[in-house]
Amino acid sequence: MLSCADDNCKRLRRRGVRELSCRAQLRRACKAAAMKPPPFAYDAPETIDEALGLLDEHGDEAKVLAGGQSLIPLLSMRLARPARLVDIARIAELGQIFLNGSTRIGATVRQCAVERSAELRTANPLLGKAIPFIGHGPIRNRGTIGGSVAHADPAAELPAVMLLLEAEMVLRSASGGERTVPAAEFFEGFLTTAAQPQELLVELRLPAWLPGTGAGFQEIARRHGDFAIVGAGAVVQLDPGTGLVTDSRLAFTGVAGTPVRATEAERMLVGHEPTIAAIAEMAAVARAGLEPSGDVHASAAYRRHIAGVLTERVVKEAVDAAR
Amino acid sequence: MPPAELQTPHTPHTPPDESPDLTVTVNATVNGTRRSTTVEPRRTLADWLRDDLGLTATHLGCEQGVCGACTVLVDGDPVRSCLMLAVQAREMAVTTVEGLGSVADMHPVQQGCLDAMSFQCGFCTPGFLMAITAYLARRGQTAEVPDGRAPSDDEIREALSGNLCRCTGYQSIVDGVRRAWEITSESAGA
Numbered sequence: 254m255l256s257c258a259d260d261n262c263k264r265l266r267r268r269g270v271r272e273l274s275c276r277a278q279l280r281r282a283c284k285a286a287a288m289k290p291p292p293f294a295y296d297a298p299e300t301i302d303e304a305l306g307l308l309d310e311h312g313d314e315a316k317v318l319a320g321g322q323s324l325i326p327l328l329s330m331r332l333a334r335p336a337r338l339v340d341i342a343r344i345a346e347l348g349q350i351f352l353n354g355s356t357r358i359g360a361t362v363r364q365c366a367v368e369r370s371a372e373l374r375t376a377n378p379l380l381g382k383a384i385p386f387i388g389h390g391p392i393r394n395r396g397t398i399g400g401s402v403a404h405a406d407p408a409a410e411l412p413a414v415m416l417l418l419e420a421e422m423v424l425r426s427a428s429g430g431e432r433t434v435p436a437a438e439f440f441e442g443f444l445t446t447a448a449q450p451q452e453l454l455v456e457l458r459l460p461a462w463l464p465g466t467g468a469g470f471q472e473i474a475r476r477h478g479d480f481a482i483v484g485a486g487a488v489v490q491l492d493p494g495t496g497l498v499t500d501s502r503l504a505f506t507g508v509a510g511t512p513v514r515a516t517e518a519e520r521m522l523v524g525h526e527p528t529i530a531a532i533a534e535m536a537a538v539a540r541a542g543l544e545p546s547g548d549v550h551a552s553a554a555y556r557r558h559i560a561g562v563l564t565e566r567v568v569k570e571a572v573d574a575a576r
Numbered sequence: 577m578p579p580a581e582l583q584t585p586h587t588p589h590t591p592p593d594e595s596p597d598l599t600v601t602v603n604a605t606v607n608g609t610r611r612s613t614t615v616e617p618r619r620t621l622a623d624w625l626r627d628d629l630g631l632t633a634t635h636l637g638c639e640q641g642v643c644g645a646c647t648v649l650v651d652g653d654p655v656r657s658c659l660m661l662a663v664q665a666r667e668m669a670v671t672t673v674e675g676l677g678s679v680a681d682m683h684p685v686q687q688g689c690l691d692a693m694s695f696q697c698g699f700c701t702p703g704f705l706m707a708i709t710a711y712l713a714r715r716g717q718t719a720e721v722p723d724g725r726a727p728s729d730d731e732i733r734e735a736l737s738g739n740l741c742r743c744t745g746y747q748s749i750v751d752g753v754r755r756a757w758e759i760t761s762e763s764a765g766a
Contacts (some may be wrong), residue, residue, distance in 0.1 A: 289639065292598055295617030295663060318664075325659045326640045328618070338617065342664065365653070389738025391707070392641065394653040395660060477737050 290328035294337040301346055301425065304453055307339050309427035313450035315339050319361050322392050346540040347399075347455060349379035353375050354461040360399030360454050364411075368393065377459055378574065379417060379468035379488060383410045386470065389478045402439075403454045405446045405511070408480040410470070412440055413504045413512035415457065417486050423456040424448050440511040449564070466490040466500070467574025469567035473559045475550060481505045482551045485563035489527065496576075498522045503535075503568065505560055510546040515539040518564070527572045536564035602662045606631070616662045622646045624662035625705030633673045633702050637740075644739035646701055647703035648672050654738075663682040673702040676709065684763065685709045688756025689749070696743030704739050708753050711735040712760060727757055 291552040298304040307564030308315055316335035317326055319342060327333040341347055342361055350366065351357040351556045352482045356376050367373050367384045387393055387401070401411040409487065415422070415436040422526050425431045426449065441447055448454055468488050472481035484506035490499045501522040503515040518539035525531055540561035602619075603612040606629060606692075613628050622639075625631045625648070637643035639658045646657040649671040675685035682690065685708045695701045715727065727735075732753045733746070741749060 290618040290620070291620055294598060295600055295661075297663070297666075318661075321661065321664065322641065322656075322659055325620070329620075329640060329658070340664065388641075389644070389657050390735065391644065391647055391654045391738050392659075394650075395655050453610065535605060 265290075269301075269495070282303065289331070290325070291331055291334050293328075293335055295340065297340040297343050299343055299345075299426075301344055301453070301455060302427075304339055304341055305425060305427040308451050308453060311337050311339075312454050314411045315450070317403070317453060319403075320363060320395040320397040322388070322396035323400065323404045323406065326403050333370070334434055337339060337576065347391075353404060356461075358398055358457045358459065360403075360456060361397050362399070364393040364398055364401070365390070376395050377418070377462055379412075379414055379470065379486060380459070382468055382470040382570075383414045383486060386410050386472050386481070386484065387565065392478075399454050399457060401449060402417075402457060403446060405440050405444050406480075407440075407509060408442060408484070408507040409512075410472075410481075410484060410486075410506060412436075413484065413486055414470075414508045416440070416458050416512050416514055417488050417504045420460070421458040422448075422454055423458060424452040425455050426452040437514070443510040463490060463500075465493050465575055467571040467576070469570030471566050471570070472506075473563065478503040481507055483545070483556050483559045483563060485560065485567045487564070487567040487571040489522070489568060489575050491527070491575045496526060498525055498527050501568075503539060503564060505539075505563075508543050508556055513543070515542055515564075517542055522568070527568070529569075532565055532568045532572075535568065536561045539564045593637050602666055604662075604665045604667065605669045607671055615662055617661060619662045620658055621648070621650075621660040621662045621665050621670070622657035624665075625657060625670070628662075631672050631674050632659055635699055635702050637699070638702075642650055642740070643700070643703075644707065645700050645703040645708045649710055649741065652710065652713070656708050671706070671709075673705050677703060683709070684759040685712065685756045687753035688754075688759055691753035691755045692748050694744065694749040694752030695741075700739060700741045704736065704741065704749060707739050708756060712753070712757060716760070725753055725763070 255509050296307050298307060314326065315337040317339045318340040346358040347361040349359045350362055352372065364384050364387055367380050389397065398411060400411050402415055403411055420436045421433045423431060438449050466488060470486040472484035474481040486504050488502040492499050501519045503519045504512055506512050517537045521535045521538060522531060540557050543557050543560055545553050545556035598616055599614050600617050601612060601614050602624065611629055615624060615628060621633060622636050625634050634648055634657060635645040636658060637645035641656045641659040647654050648657045650665055651668050652717050661754065685705055697754050729750055
């Protein structure tokens with residue numbers, strides 16, 4: 254084998270490349286081995302229509318690239334091998350936020366936008382509480398809110414947030430026009446959503462945050478910034494006069510193939526005073542309603558246990574915020 | 577065409593490497609200088625900086641976004657250069673540790689970390705220096721931080737939580753950040 258000063262030679266040897274006939278070939282091989290993602294064609298459309306045209310033409314051969322914080326590791330590990338990437342980051346229209354009672358977030362708004370905007374955190378306190386749990390600062394500087402929702406990792410924060418907010422996902426395609434899918438129908442399974450290959454998630458619509466409503470979000474992770482073993486979020490609305498609960502919502506990450514709402518448990522609080530005893534009862538019902546699977550990091554029983562503990566924490570947090 | 581050995585058997589349909597329709601031109605401002613090269617779109621920003629531009633101070637550790645060694649600034653924000661394609665940085669300003677300062681004229685963050693000996697093997701240092709630079713710059717601009725208060729340990733650790741160091745135990749790095757903050761505020765006050 255020819256020797257090469259480049260340490261890529263080590264990578265080549267690991268890939269079983271033993272004999273190369275000429276130096277030019279060696280240089281090319283070194284260069285190829287240095288890039289981990291498989292080859293793909295790349296488009297960076299500047300309008301939504303252009304992007305929809307590309308998705309219509311290439312269908313499931315193409316993959317949409319927003320911030321890339323989930324997709325690029327998948328490409329690098331070659332778990333995803335799309336023939337084409339459609340980079341939507343340069344479509345100005347998708348980067349907009351509208352605050353007018355309800356909140357409309359364009360698909361390419363970065364997660365750090367929430368951390369940097371007190372206005373946005375006030376408009377939607379749950380978003381403000383959940384976003385700091387996503388990875389670390391440098392991840393949130395590139396990662397988008399829409400990208401995380403479209404990726405639909407059941408351990409991720411934003412899909413659960415959308416479920417809790419009863420948000421609507423706006424999907425657009427070249428042939429089918431625009432349709433709106435409620436969060437409850439959007440997340441269909443592990444990394445699977447209601448969006449068709451030709452469709453682009455263009456906007457997230459979050460309903461107006463009602464007065465007297467508080468939010469809570471907590472996670473248990475092995476290390477700060479890791480994907481959580483279990484995460485929980487709650488939204489509680491209190492009647493300002495009586496202090497009784499008028500609306501209560503609870504959702505979990507990391508306990509199933511999709512984020513899940515604990516509908517039975519959340520109903521228990523409505524019409525009652527949110528006492529510590531009532532919240533503990535609610536947590537017991539929520540815990541019993543889950544069927545998580547175990548893995549090397551946490552057994553099913555441990556996941557169920559921490560789901561109960563987190564329920565008490567997030568509901569208390571939401572009640573305190575609502576008062 | 578690459579040698580046959582490189583064409584992995586389970587993907588017979590992947591396009592050949594470096595075919596002409598699979599290249600893009602990347603123009604970006606790197607450490608204040610306009611750079612332009614033609615690369616495949618799959619080139620990561622980290623590999624572009626290191627292999628195409630020869631800026632090897634940016635280190636690659638895990639190459640999957642966990643360790644933070646490859647942190648660079650893109651339009652002033654710290655990002656993982658292994659989780660960004662070079663083509664995504666088109667028309668953006670990239671700063672690597674080469675752009676911070678030189679041995680003769682060190683950046684306050686470099687001087688602070690040197691004063692506190694914030695390294696042992698040094699592999700993670702470039703990523704830390706970029707993360708610290710961005711953190712102190714952003715903190716200086718934030719109205720929420722009362723003027724003149726040194727960053728607390730908790731603040732520093734939260735800001736640097738995305739960077740791993742396997743040698744120091746982090747205490748000397750936290751000290752280095754505080755020293756860098758002192759140098760910055762001294763020069764701002766002078």
